[in-house]
Amino acid sequence: MADKSILAEFTKGFGKENPTFVQVLGMCPTLAVTSSVANGLGMGLATLFVLFFSVLMTALIKKVVPDGVRIAVYTVVIATFVTIADLFMRAYVPPLSKALGPYVPLIVVNCIILGRIEAFTTKNPIGASLVDALGMGAGFTTSLLVIGAVREILGSGQLLGHQILGPGFHPLLVMILPPGAFLTLGILMAVFNAVKNRETVVVVGGN
């Protein structure tokens, strides 16, 4: 741990341990709400919020939580922050809350969150855990943003709701339909792997 810089701990969420393209976790929101940039960004930030505070909380209480009820306790912690995020969004960003619909409450079952807590927070000091959470959350947000951008541009000719491709462009409707999510994810994953493999050959399996 000690020889790893804070920067490396943070950036691994974007690179070699990216939750979306490398660990392939949290696929439900990744596929479901990325039909536009705004939705992807909103989902990413909500998940980042939940991840950061759940990690903070579990890091503080992990020593007193017996192993037998570990998962139950962590799930309650996560669900609490998800509900807070959901209430907050309904109170202050109702349009986004409406657009994401049931996928905000479903952050509870996003495996990135419980995954980071189990795989990292329980084994590392609180500082590193928080940096890890921020990196993973930001990496997830960026991934959703990129997928959302590709799908919104190709699927509706828009970016952030603004028409950017001229009337000559015929929107590829399939891109905002569920198959478009799989196509985009697969192609981006291939690109991601190509770039990653060129840099290093060391690949360790995810969890």
Added chain:
Amino acid sequence: MKKMVVVLTVVMVLAGLILASAYTVFQPAIARNQAQALSDSLASLFQGTEKLTFDRLKTDKMEIYSAMSGAGKLAGYAVRVVGSGYGGPIQMLVGVSPDLKTIVGLQVVENIETPGLGGRITEDAFRNQFQGLDPAKEITYVKNQQPDKNKNQIEAITGSTISSRAVTTALSGTLEEALAVIKEVGASTAAK
């Protein structure tokens, strides 16, 4: 064993307390949003009429509002219609002209249709198709072709036929009954 019970109980109680306070903090804003959304939705049904005030008709059968313009003239009625969509219920408000012969507007207040797909029933392009249709007759939809207004048709959203049909079916099913209620209750209200 004992420790497990204690820890779990403490965590649950704390989570409950935190959620209760979060709810108390956010609830006023959420309620305000909902009230604002309702009055905005109602007002948007009657475009071109200023300073509208709405009164809920005194009937248990349906949620119907009468709309009065600033000048004290009846601007029309708004009926709440609930459709059964792809993701769950679709809450809508439909504006009807004072003579009950035409639909003046449709607003989707709440839906959990798929964002970017069925969720597009909230967009103007879809909703505005309902303006000018006859609320007393059945509303039908066509796919990928020009709808015929005289036949009370609208064009379904491509890839979202289920959501589109949910709207037309709900409107067809509810409006006829609503018109009867308005005629019955509205007449007595106008008389007072």
